[in-house]
Amino acid sequence: MKDLRAQFPAVHQKVNGSPLVYLDSAATSLKPQKVIDVLTEFYSRETANVHRGAHFLSDRATQKFEKARESIQKFINAESPNEIVFTKGTTEGLNLLAQCWGRRFLRAGDEIILSEMEHHSNIVPWQMLAEEIKIKINFIKVTDSGELDFAHFQTLLSERVKLVSITHCSNTLGTLNDVKKFIFEAQRFGAKTVIDAAQSVTFQKIDVQYLDCDFLVFSGHKLYGPYGVGVLYGREEILNQMPPYQGGGAMIAQVTKDGTTYLNAPQRFEAGTPNISGVIGLGAAVEFSNSLNLTKVLAHERELLERATEQLKSFSDVRIIGESPSRVNILSFVIAGQHPADIGQILDQQGVAVRVGHHCNQPLMKRFGIAGTVRISFGVYNTVEDVDILIRALKKAQELLS
Ligand code: PMP
Numbered sequence: 596m597k598d599l600r601a602q603f604p605a606v607h608q609k610v611n612g613s614p615l616v617y618l619d620s621a622a623t624s625l626k627p628q629k630v631i632d633v634l635t636e637f638y639s640r641e642t643a644n645v646h647r648g649a650h651f652l653s654d655r656a657t658q659k660f661e662k663a664r665e666s667i668q669k670f671i672n673a674e675s676p677n678e679i680v681f682t683k684g685t686t687e688g689l690n691l692l693a694q695c696w697g698r699r700f701l702r703a704g705d706e707i708i709l710s711e712m713e714h715h716s717n718i719v720p721w722q723m724l725a726e727e728i729k730i731k732i733n734f735i736k737v738t739d740s741g742e743l744d745f746a747h748f749q750t751l752l753s754e755r756v757k758l759v760s761i762t763h764c765s766n767t768l769g770t771l772n773d774v775k776k777f778i779f780e781a782q783r784f785g786a787k788t789v790i791d792a793a794q795s796v797t798f799q800k801i802d803v804q805y806l807d808c809d810f811l812v813f814s815g816h817k818l819y820g821p822y823g824v825g826v827l828y829g830r831e832e833i834l835n836q837m838p839p840y841q842g843g844g845a846m847i848a849q850v851t852k853d854g855t856t857y858l859n860a861p862q863r864f865e866a867g868t869p870n871i872s873g874v875i876g877l878g879a880a881v882e883f884s885n886s887l888n889l890t891k892v893l894a895h896e897r898e899l900l901e902r903a904t905e906q907l908k909s910f911s912d913v914r915i916i917g918e919s920p921s922r923v924n925i926l927s928f929v930i931a932g933q934h935p936a937d938i939g940q941i942l943d944q945q946g947v948a949v950r951v952g953h954h955c956n957q958p959l960m961k962r963f964g965i966a967g968t969v970r971i972s973f974g975v976y977n978t979v980e981d982v983d984i985l986i987r988a989l990k991k992a993q994e995l996l997s
Pocket residue numbers: 621622683684685686687714716717762764765766791793794814955
């Protein structure tokens with residue numbers, strides 16, 4: 596893991612006079628030099644638009660862009676590159692589904708199932724749709740230990756349910772859900788399934804054919820890649836039945852004054868000049884991820900999590916939110932009588948970067964009767980020393996706040 600850490604220039608800096616201890620990878624990961632180099636090279640020498648130029652640079656950019664699509668297809672084991680739609684990120688993927696799949700396939704009286712641990716990006720787009728089309732949204736309950744309540748899920752299923760959209764890994768609790776079990780059950784009722792893999796994609800091999808989901812979304816920036824780029828995977832035959840929600844160049848078969856016909860997926864959902872550098876950078880991030888031994892990554896991040904959990908328990912008045920044995924690299928806690936924002940600020944003064952607040956999980960906060968948490972999360976660059984520095988910094992925070 597030491598060699599890996601050396602590949603991330605951002606970890607080798609001081610913040611507020613102390614060496615940076617970055618414990619906020621669930622918000623966004625740091626970037627390896629290889630990804631940074633690919634972006635620099637693209638902007639330095641390769642800049643050109645894709646899919647239309649009649650010149651060398653444009654051809655090369657197009658080849659690299661489409662090669663990235665194929666790398667991502669293999670990365671998640673999709674059947675065809677046509678099933679890989681480039682988006683801005685997880686949020687756009689889910690909005691696209693609500694608008695394009697939802698408007699096409701949902702009718703008043705239909706039901707969809709989300710869960711109490713969803714990120715707002717997997718709640719709000721569906722609520723916006725529900726305001727227009729009178730669909731009902733039900734939420735799978737979360738247990739006290741921070742897991743999806745499968746028995747409750749089963750009580751929500753019926754022929755009226757057309758979609759189940761759930762997260763693979765909770766960005767607050769760290770719970771890794773056994774989504775295959777939920778997908779299998781949803782399919783028995785003919786419901787389509789969406790998996791939010793924004794967190795899981797960093798440490799878990801994603802295989803959409805094994806999961807047998809209809810859609811899956813993730814963002815590049817949490818996967819050691821650039822900002823403003825992400826992926827919507829969808830089964831090709833369903834994508835081609837969905838109308839696009841943005842019109843413009845690069846997505847049309849023919850335009851006349853009377854109307855337009857569209858290209859098939861993925862182009863029909865990629866109107867306009869895409870995030871070319873982002874996509875090529877994401878291709879490099881996927882290569883980086885492929886070069887990792889994910890079993891080792893999982894074991895390393897779990898070791899850090901266990902060390903942090905154990906040491907946190909020695910603090911008085913600490914409450915860890917979510918204690919599923921499936922957790923890998925995310926840990927949330929509150930300390931009685933101390934505001935997460937105050938703790939975050941004192942940690943920051945010591946160079947320790949964590950996230951505080953509701954983490955775009957307000958229904959989950961309500962479920963646990965809290966306003967927010969302190970969240971620590973690990974990436975491949977974190978070390979055992981990082982955990983020890985965090986604990987020392989936290990002790991100092993406690994002294995100052997008590
Ligand atoms: N879902 C989950 C589980 C997340 O953790 C996040 C990011 N915090 C998102 C969705 C939204 O991702 P983005 O902001 O990259 O669109």
